[in-house]
Amino acid sequence: xxxxxxxxxxxxxxxxxxxxxxxxxxxxxxxxxxxxxxxxxxxxxxxxxxxxxxxxxxxxxxxxxxxxxxxxxxxxxxxxxxxxxxxxxxxxxxxxxxxxxxxxxxxxxxxxxxxxxxxxxxxxxxxxxxxxxxxxxxxxxxxxxxxxxxxxxxxxxxxxxxxxxxxxxxxxxxxxxxxxxxxxxxxxxxxxxxxxxxxxxxxxxxxxxxxxxxxxxxxxxxxxxxxxxxxxxxxxxxxxxxxxxxxxxxxxxxxxxxxxxxxxxxxxxxxxxxxxxxxxxxxxxxxxxxxxxxxxxxxxxxxxxxxxxxxxxx
Numbered sequence: 001x002x003x004x005x006x007x008x009x010x011x012x013x014x015x016x017x018x019x020x021x022x023x024x025x026x027x028x029x030x031x032x033x034x035x036x037x038x039x040x041x042x043x044x045x046x047x048x049x050x051x052x053x054x055x056x057x058x059x060x061x062x063x064x065x066x067x068x069x070x071x072x073x074x075x076x077x078x079x080x081x082x083x084x085x086x087x088x089x090x091x092x093x094x095x096x097x098x099x100x101x102x103x104x105x106x107x108x109x110x111x112x113x114x115x116x117x118x119x120x121x122x123x124x125x126x127x128x129x130x131x132x133x134x135x136x137x138x139x140x141x142x143x144x145x146x147x148x149x150x151x152x153x154x155x156x157x158x159x160x161x162x163x164x165x166x167x168x169x170x171x172x173x174x175x176x177x178x179x180x181x182x183x184x185x186x187x188x189x190x191x192x193x194x195x196x197x198x199x200x201x202x203x204x205x206x207x208x209x210x211x212x213x214x215x216x217x218x219x220x221x222x223x224x225x226x227x228x229x230x231x232x233x234x235x236x237x238x239x240x241x242x243x244x245x246x247x248x249x250x251x252x253x254x255x256x257x258x259x260x261x262x263x264x265x266x267x268x269x270x271x272x273x274x275x276x277x278x279x280x281x282x283x284x285x286x287x288x289x290x291x292x293x294x295x296x297x298x299x300x301x302x303x304x305x306x307x308x309x310x311x312x313x314x
Contacts, residue, residue, distance in 0.1 A: 005195035013150065013191035014184050020151035020260035021179050021235075027118040027265045034111035034120075047177030048232035049112055052225065054158065055103065060227045063099040064160050067127060067250065070097065071307050075284060075300035080140025082168070082243070085129040086253070086300070087308060088280040093127075103158060103252065112231040117154030117256035121268035124279045128157075128253035129308045132168045132243035143242055145173065145211075145219070146203040148234040150187070151260035152177070156231040158252040163224055167247035168240050170230065171219040173211060177236035182214050206237060250308045 001007060002016075032040060039049050055063065074087045087093065094101045103109055104125065114120050148155075163169045176183075190204050211218060221241055222230055232238065270276045290296040 003195050005192055008188070008191040008195050011188065014188050017150045017179055017184070017187055023261060023263055024118045024152040026263065028115055030265050031115045031118070031120060034107075035115040039112065040115070043116060043233075046174040047236040048172055048174075048230060049116070050222070050224070051108055051112075051229040053227055054106075054108060054229045055227055057227075059099055059102060063097075063103060064226070066097045066099050067160060067308060069307075070127070071305045072127075074303050074306050074308075076303050077300050079142055081133040082140050082142065082240070083129075083131040083311075085131065085303070085306075085308065086126040086280065087128075088284070089125040089127060089252075089277065090281055091277045094277065100252070108229065109156075109158075112229070113154060113156050113254055113256065116152075116156075116231050116233055117258075118152055118265070119256060119258050119262075119268070120265045121256065121258065122270035122276065122279065123154065123156070123254040123256040124283075125252065125254045126280050127308050128251050130168060130240070130247075130249040131311055132247045132249070140240070141205075142240040143168075144205050145171075145208060145237045145239045146205040147176075147237055148203055149257065151235060153234045154231065154254075154256040155234045156229065156252075156254040157222075158229045159224055159226055160250045160252070161226040163222065163249055164247075165221055165223040165241070166244035168243035168249060169224075170222045171239050171241045172222070172232055173216050173218070173237040174220050175236075176214075176216050177233040179235075180215075186214060211237075248309060248311075 002012070004012070035043075035049075043049050054060075070087075070093070072087045072093055074085050077084045077086075089100065089104070094104075113123050117123060157170060179187075186206075187204070194204075206214070208218065216237070219239070219241075222228075224230070270279065275282065284300055287296065287298070287300060291298050
């Protein structure tokens with residue numbers, strides 16, 4: 001039904017999108033106490049919140065040193081000319097990283113990730129590295145403006161060092177998190193095309209030159225210093241910026257994408273003892289099982305115990 005062209009022509013996809021956004025607004029209203037009014041107002045207008053100098057300088061320096069000397073099991077994924085590495089932030093990792101625990105338990109981190117995510121739930125958290133090359137022949141889909149899905153979702157980045165404009169920074173189109181009438185019309189057209197398999201699967205993408213049609217501004221580039229937290233609703237259009245030179249970007253990364261039609265804010269699988277702190281790890285185990293059964297292809301490749309800064313094969 002979801003992929004039926006006739007139903008989407010009659011508005012099924014847009015109805016699902018509008019309903020999911022109304023439910024998300026309701027949940028966020030219940031979580032408003034977690035975030036100061038000024039941050040809620042900024043998010044409502046722009047779709048993201050940026051917090052510079054989040055940690056005290058001594059705590060920030062100690063956190064960077066913890067991550068610098070850390071080695072832990074990791075997995076890599078290749079897209080275009082970039083390698084994304086993730087180290088799951090498990091209870092075992094936190095036991096060796098008290099300043100990382102301090103960040104994840106801070107009021108700013110907890111409040112913004114939960115309010116923008118729309119659930120009072122534990123997000124998936126990892127130490128993420130982007131190894132990017134300049135040029136090359138393979139196209140990186142992450143550099144094209146896209147939305148993650150049809151409903152509000154949350155992603156967060158705490159940057160462990162400064163990110164330059166030419167080193168593949170995160171970019172976001174301010175205000176694109178709102179399901180305006182023009183955005184709804186665009187979604188309706190795209191849903192019909194996707195139902196007819198005229199377009200390839202995956203996230204809906206938009207060219208930069210089409211932003212004026214949606215009455216949206218150009219990308220905002222997060223070329224920010226270290227010790228900066230960015231939390232965004234990734235229903236909004238976003239992408240990784242181009243790397244004009246080889247670069248390595250290390251960050252604490254989080255994501256949250258539960259059931260969009262759940263009106264409750266507090267149901268969280270992390271309440272189960274075995275799940276707490278292991279959501280990403282469990283996802284990898286599920287991938288391992290499906291690959292062993294021949295039901296999917298390998299996306300995240302094991303690379304053993306490595307440092308976030310250690311390139312594959314090093």
